[in-house]
Amino acid sequence: MSLPAGFPVERIHAMYRRMLLMRAFDEHAGWARREDRLRGSVHEYTGQEAIAAGVCAALGERDYISSYHRGHGHCIAKGADPVAMMLEIYGKAGGVCGGKGGSMHVADFSLGILGANGVVADGVTIAVGAAQAVRLLDEDRIVVAFFGDGALNRGPMLEALNWAKVYDLPVLFVCEDNGWSDRTPTRSVTGGPGIVARAEAFGIPADSIDGNDLLAVACSAGLLAAEVRAGQGPRFLHATTCRWRGHLALDRGLYRDPAELATHAEQDPIGRTRAWLLAQGIAPAVLDGDAAEAAERIAAAAALAEAAPCPDASELCTDVQDTGAPSWQ
Numbered sequence: 581m582s583l584p585a586g587f588p589v590e591r592i593h594a595m596y597r598r599m600l601l602m603r604a605f606d607e608h609a610g611w612a613r614r615e616d617r618l619r620g621s622v623h624e625y626t627g628q629e630a631i632a633a634g635v636c637a638a639l640g641e642r643d644y645i646s647s648y649h650r651g652h653g654h655c656i657a658k659g660a661d662p663v664a665m666m667l668e669i670y671g672k673a674g675g676v677c678g679g680k681g682g683s684m685h686v687a688d689f690s691l692g693i694l695g696a697n698g699v700v701a702d703g704v705t706i707a708v709g710a711a712q713a714v715r716l717l718d719e720d721r722i723v724v725a726f727f728g729d730g731a732l733n734r735g736p737m738l739e740a741l742n743w744a745k746v747y748d749l750p751v752l753f754v755c756e757d758n759g760w761s762d763r764t765p766t767r768s769v770t771g772g773p774g775i776v777a778r779a780e781a782f783g784i785p786a787d788s789i790d791g792n793d794l795l796a797v798a799c800s801a802g803l804l805a806a807e808v809r810a811g812q813g814p815r816f817l818h819a820t821t822c823r824w825r826g827h828l829a830l831d832r833g834l835y836r837d838p839a840e841l842a843t844h845a846e847q848d849p850i851g852r853t854r855a856w857l858l859a860q861g862i863a864p865a866v867l868d869g870d871a872a873e874a875a876e877r878i879a880a881a882a883a884l885a886e887a888a889p890c891p892d893a894s895e896l897c898t899d900v901q902d903t904g905a906p907s908w909q
């Protein structure tokens with residue numbers, strides 16, 4: 581895929597740096613979980629980075645995103661601080677949610693990150709609710725809902741698509757289709773002609789792209805986000821990609837076909853973008869420096885998180901529920 585005339589190479593280079601940060605973060609997170617250095621489930625985003633990078637590049641700080649269980653990459657792409665995120669997944673004080681949310685609940689409302697979510701498809705309903713609020717408050721923002729292909733088979737997903745279309749809400753649905761729903765191939769549990777047809781059945785225009793191609797993601801997401809921003813109603817982006825690791829860090833993925841895994845390296849969004857940047861004349865040393873910088877930042881964040889204290893026991897009940905509704909507490 582080629583870029584529209586005038587699209588600055590530097591913008592792709594900036595997305596490339598974000599992808600390196602995502603990769604380094606989740607390579608560490610997966611390792612740390614397997615080594616039992618942190619608790620809870622960790623779902624690595626490794627291999628899918630181009631989608632978060634390309635989509636979030638079309639967003640401003642005021643725009644919202646909602647995420648799912650494989651959510652670290654989305655947060656980094658939207659600008660979250662990797663140090664505060666690392667503290668969070670380690671369950672340490674100073675984490676972006678006070679160290680009480682962990683990997684599947686990373687959120688930062690100050691950056692429009694409405695949260696990762698462990699309940700398949702529920703982040704999508706939150707995104708549509710946020711889009712409804714944007715409409716009611718007449719705000720200048722759009723909302724992106726990131727979700728996996730498995731979410732398409734849950735009822736809330738269909739309710740969300742329907743509601744978004746009925747009210748023509750400012751939401752961009754982004755389906756990250758890695759072909760798997762946990763250990764189940766998604767196609768084996770999905771009826772009908774395909775994922776895009778699901779969106780189109782609700783009257784939502786959709787695009788389908790190679791989600792390992794950063795340029796394709798950036799172009800398509802840029803166009804779709806602009807249409808949403810212009811008040812044209814919801815849009816749907818279907819991006820195919822590869823899940824390099826097990827469903828979660830402790831899943832060794834023994835059920836997977838080695839032939840499928842062998843294709844991942846050539847699909848690598850980071851490798852492909854690096855090749856493109858080299859072809860644009862960026863020096864190899866510059867790109868090597870980017871990788872080294874990402875690795876150093878994540879290593880420093882990890883060292884800090886390893887050494888940090890847990891949240892103080894007195895913090896146990898702060899920020900974990902809405903204290904403004906005594907009738908139901």
Ligand SMILES: Cc1ncc(C[n+]2csc(CCOP(=O)(O)OP(=O)(O)O)c2C)c(N)n1
Pocket residue numbers: 649650698699700727728729730731758760761762766823827
């Ligand atoms: C409502 C609900 N049902 C089942 C699960 C268990 N579960 C966690 S992840 C997952 C598969 C999700 O697949 P997909 O949405 O495609 O995301 P991926 O893991 O492939 O990135 C399932 C079934 C859950 N978390 N929530």
